[in-house]
Amino acid sequence: MPQGGIESVLVAGRGPAACAVVAACSRLGVKAVAVHSEAERSARHVRLADDAVLLGPAPAAESYLAVDRIVEAARRSGVAAVLPVPPALAGNARLAGAVVAAGLTWVGPSAAVLERLGGDGVEPASERGLLAWVTDAGLRYTTPVSRDRAAGIARVSWTPDEPVELPPAAERLSEIGWRGLVTVGISPDGELAEVAAGFSLDMAVLERAHGVDAVDLALRSAVRGRAVTRETAGRTPRKAVVVQLRSTLPPGSAGRVTGRLPESGRRTGARPDVELVAVSGYDPGDRLDGWYDALLATVSASGPDTATAARAASEVLTGLPETGVPHDGPEILPVLDRLAAGHAARRS
Numbered sequence: 474m475p476q477g478g479i480e481s482v483l484v485a486g487r488g489p490a491a492c493a494v495v496a497a498c499s500r501l502g503v504k505a506v507a508v509h510s511e512a513e514r515s516a517r518h519v520r521l522a523d524d525a526v527l528l529g530p531a532p533a534a535e536s537y538l539a540v541d542r543i544v545e546a547a548r549r550s551g552v553a554a555v556l557p558v559p560p561a562l563a564g565n566a567r568l569a570g571a572v573v574a575a576g577l578t579w580v581g582p583s584a585a586v587l588e589r590l591g592g593d594g595v596e597p598a599s600e601r602g603l604l605a606w607v608t609d610a611g612l613r614y615t616t617p618v619s620r621d622r623a624a625g626i627a628r629v630s631w632t633p634d635e636p637v638e639l640p641p642a643a644e645r646l647s648e649i650g651w652r653g654l655v656t657v658g659i660s661p662d663g664e665l666a667e668v669a670a671g672f673s674l675d676m677a678v679l680e681r682a683h684g685v686d687a688v689d690l691a692l693r694s695a696v697r698g699r700a701v702t703r704e705t706a707g708r709t710p711r712k713a714v715v716v717q718l719r720s721t722l723p724p725g726s727a728g729r730v731t732g733r734l735p736e737s738g739r740r741t742g743a744r745p746d747v748e749l750v751a752v753s754g755y756d757p758g759d760r761l762d763g764w765y766d767a768l769l770a771t772v773s774a775s776g777p778d779t780a781t782a783a784r785a786a787s788e789v790l791t792g793l794p795e796t797g798v799p800h801d802g803p804e805i806l807p808v809l810d811r812l813a814a815g816h817a818a819r820r821s
Contacts, residue, residue, distance in 0.1 A: 563671025
């Protein structure tokens with residue numbers, strides 16, 4: 474049964490995040506139409522989707538981030554809705570407005586709310602933050618998150634052991650009309666640093682901690698008039714860890730994946746109380762194009778405590794075969810080791 478009456482969506486994004494969204498649409502019975510540039514006609518997110526539409530040339534500004542081309546692709550494909558994946562698109566008020574003006578459903582906060590908050594669509598990388606699903610009744614599945622960073626990019630995110638006080642401004646998101654998923658950065662003084670829509674790379678922390686599907690939540694929020702206060706039959710929140718495996722090729726350099734990255738899908742951990750999910754953006758033989766983000770795969774795990782979740786994620790990344798492209802796995806594993814030992818990871 475299509476989710477909330479939405480039978481088809483244009484998945485605006487690429488890489489592992491788009492692969493995860495396309496797979497979720499398949500589970501929910503929603504037709505997923507991918508978009509791609511001329512450089513990624515056979516990318517993994519394209520192969521997974523039910524259909525695909527060419528946006529334009531390789532530069533992201535002329536394809537993946539081009540508002541007019543995304544809206545035109547949605548029209549041509551005949552989808553009912555546009556589901557933006559990265560914060561750069563999900564926080565774009567112009568795109569949100571253009572999608573609605575075209576008579577399509579926008580899966581995310583309204584253009585008016587995005588304009589009001591002045592979001593810049595940046596993937597939040599503050600050392601502290603929170604994730605939530607914002608409904609008419611307020612924040613649901615509120616999940617504090619801590620991050621270890623390198624060069625300003627989060628590479629490991631986890632649910633902290635210490636209590637986190639929410640900034641009052643976050644609690645007011647529902648009052649100003651925000652609906653759907655939100656990723657919030659918290660500044661050192663406890664105020665809001667960033668507010669982002671879409672499927673931030675941290676969103677799997679919320680999914681693993683609460684046992685929910687972020688795409689399900691986003692689609693439920695997008696259907697006007699549909700009750701969205703009903704919560705999925707839940708469980709006591711668990712501790713979760715998410716790892717973002719990136720290529721370390723020099724910026725602008727291309728490569729080819731020759732070995733298998735963490736295999737996509739849910740898997741059973743060494744312990745029955747561990748949930749483990751991997752999402753790869755590439756299969757052996759795929760080209761890693763120098764035009765785009767170097768994210769290769771994500772691995773997320775949940776367990777009764779952060780240490781257990783960190784150990785499960787570490788097991789997936791330890792002893793990866795030769796992948797054909799260099800990656801930051803050797804830098805990530807010590808971060809997971811510290812979490813597995815019960816220590817807060819050192820932030821850089």
